[in-house]
Every structure is written in C-alpha cells, then in structure tokens.
Amino acid sequence: MALDLGCGTSTGTGTIYLATHGWDVTAIDMVAKALATARRNATAAGVTPCFIHGDVIRLHELGTGDGYTLLVDFGCLRNLPEGLAEHFRLRQRARALCESFTVAPEPRPQQDLxxxxxxxxxxxxxxxxxxxxxxxxxxxxxxxxxxxxxxxxxxxxxxxxxxxxxxxxxxxxxxxxxxxxxxxxxxxxxxxxxxxxxxxxxxxxxxxxxxxxxxxxxxxxxxxx
The missing domain is CATH 1.10.150 (DNA polymerase; domain 1)
Structure with a gap:
C-alpha cells in the first residue's frame, strides 16, 4: 500500500505510475481541480487508485488508515510553511505507520556518541x-x-x-x-x-x-x- 501526498501537483503522474505497477495507492490533494485532472488521467490509464480530497497536514481527519509500506511526498509538505512540523512528525513516526519499507537506504554506521x-x-x-x-x-x-x-x-x-x-x-x-x-x-x-x-x-x-x-x-x- 502506498500513500501519495499532494498527488495533484503532477496531475497524478506518480499515483498512476505506482498503480500501473501493482501498488494499492491512496492519493490526497486539497486542490479540487488538480485532483479531478488526476482522476481523469487515472481512468484513461485504466487504474483505480483511491483519490481523497483533503488537507495533507490533517491526515488524522481523512480516515486514511495505516499499513502503508510506501510514503510519497514530492515536495508537498516541505513546501508548506504550516506543514513543516507535520513533515518531521511523519518522518519521526514513519516506522510506526509502515509495516515495512520496500526500499530502504543502507544503514549508516552507528556513531559512538x-x-x-x-x-x-x-x-x-x-x-x-x-x-x-x-x-x-x-x-x-x-x-x-x-x-x-x-x-x-x-x-x-x-x-x-x-x-x-x-x-x-x-x-x-x-x-x-x-x-x-x-x-x-x-x-x-x-x-x-x-x-x-x-x-x-x-x-x-x-x-x-x-x-x-x-x-x-x-x-x-x-x-x-
């Protein structure tokens, strides 16, 4: 399962790419026009991701659930002044939200503090x-x-x-x-x-x-x- 934050910024390109490669995608955007365009593009591509019209910094109000193994944010939260804190809250809580990571960077050697x-x-x-x-x-x-x-x-x-x-x-x-x-x-x-x-x-x-x-x-x- 993938959660795409601010999916309408790219007219759903990322959402559609994931859906066509077998991902169960939930995609969120607060701009209705951009979300409508993303929906049309998804229909044309023959995929049916779950699109939600809502505020990405209020995920707890949108009923998105949990169990995601991939979080996608192509500059959405970090470019919102009011979203800065939420961006780092999500980063801190990612392991609690995700059951596992599909792709993970090589762990850095632990520094002796x-x-x-x-x-x-x-x-x-x-x-x-x-x-x-x-x-x-x-x-x-x-x-x-x-x-x-x-x-x-x-x-x-x-x-x-x-x-x-x-x-x-x-x-x-x-x-x-x-x-x-x-x-x-x-x-x-x-x-x-x-x-x-x-x-x-x-x-x-x-x-x-x-x-x-x-x-x-x-x-x-x-x-x-």
Whole structure:
C-alpha cells in the first residue's frame, strides 16, 4: 500500500505510475481541480487508485488508515510553511505507520556518541559550572545525530528547529523540557567546534533561543532566560 501526498501537483503522474505497477495507492490533494485532472488521467490509464480530497497536514481527519509500506511526498509538505512540523512528525513516526519499507537506504554506521557527550558535558561544566543529567544530554546528542547536515556539529537554524520538534513531539513534556534546556549551550558549543562566525552564528543562536515547541504548526517564541 502506498500513500501519495499532494498527488495533484503532477496531475497524478506518480499515483498512476505506482498503480500501473501493482501498488494499492491512496492519493490526497486539497486542490479540487488538480485532483479531478488526476482522476481523469487515472481512468484513461485504466487504474483505480483511491483519490481523497483533503488537507495533507490533517491526515488524522481523512480516515486514511495505516499499513502503508510506501510514503510519497514530492515536495508537498516541505513546501508548506504550516506543514513543516507535520513533515518531521511523519518522518519521526514513519516506522510506526509502515509495516515495512520496500526500499530502504543502507544503514549508516552507528556513531559512538559517548566521546561527544563527554566533551560537551566537560565544556559546559568549565564554562557555566552546570552539571545536567547525562541522560538528557544523551537524548539531545542522539536526536542531533539523526538529522541531516554536512557534519555532526553543523548547526543551521533548520537543523535546530527540527531537533526541537522531534524532542518535543517524541517525549512527555517534562522530559522534553529537560532535554531542551541546554540547547542554547549545545549550539554555542557546536559553533565553537565548527568555527562558525558572523551572521550564520547569530542565526543559529537565535534559533536555539526559541527552544520550545507547543505542538502547533509553528515554533513557540517563548525564550529560555
């Protein structure tokens, strides 16, 4: 089973391709005209995917069900400002939604995070005299390791925001708060490790200061003092 998000963008081309190759496809788009075109094209191709008119960031309201083994998103969610958080929520929950993956990338070798955790804890203790729980730092370090970037210490605003979303969405509030409390210091440490300077460094610091997410479509602007 395949779930195609924003299928009407390409007039159903991806949906139709999957259906003609034996996939049971559910395809969603909120633009009625584009969806109608996709339906006509599917009929002409002799396939009958399930087309749903609805908002892709509200899947829970559309009755799409689960059991999918393929999720398709050709730039739909990631190009919607209000869909950014949902895009990463889906990414975090993909294994729960899918029974298996038909095609999976080769797993990356697991990085030993213990030296990184120890380096940060030592840096933070020497700098601020703080001694956070090692488990909290380990969770932050592990989340950071699963986000794409040119290197482990890269700290773009997008990477920082995505880390906040994954932690806030993946853990109970009390634990998420504890994990995110040292995020500004974590980013400052990464800035030092990479030698980042100027406007890029300031943008990273600003993103780290917005280190809470309230579960809405945007970041909570509450800052940590």
């Amino acid at each position: 213990n030296p990184i955790i120890e380096d940060f804890v030592t840096w933070l203790r020497d700098r601020d005299g703080r001694r956070p729980e090692r488990e909290d730092i380990a969770t932050l370090a592990d989340t950071w390791s699963h986000l794409s970037g040119p290197g482990y210490y890269a700290c773009s605003p997008y990477r920082i925001e995505h880390a906040v979303i994954l932690v806030a969405d993946g853990y109970v509030e009390k634990y998420a708060e504890a994990v995110l409390d040292p995020l500004p210091q974590w980013v400052e440490w990464c800035i030092e490790c990479t030698g980042l300077t100027g406007e890029l460094a300031e943008r990273a610091r600003q993103a780290a200061a917005n280190n809470r997410w309230d579960g809405s479509d945007g970041m909570d602007l509450r800052r940590t003092e």
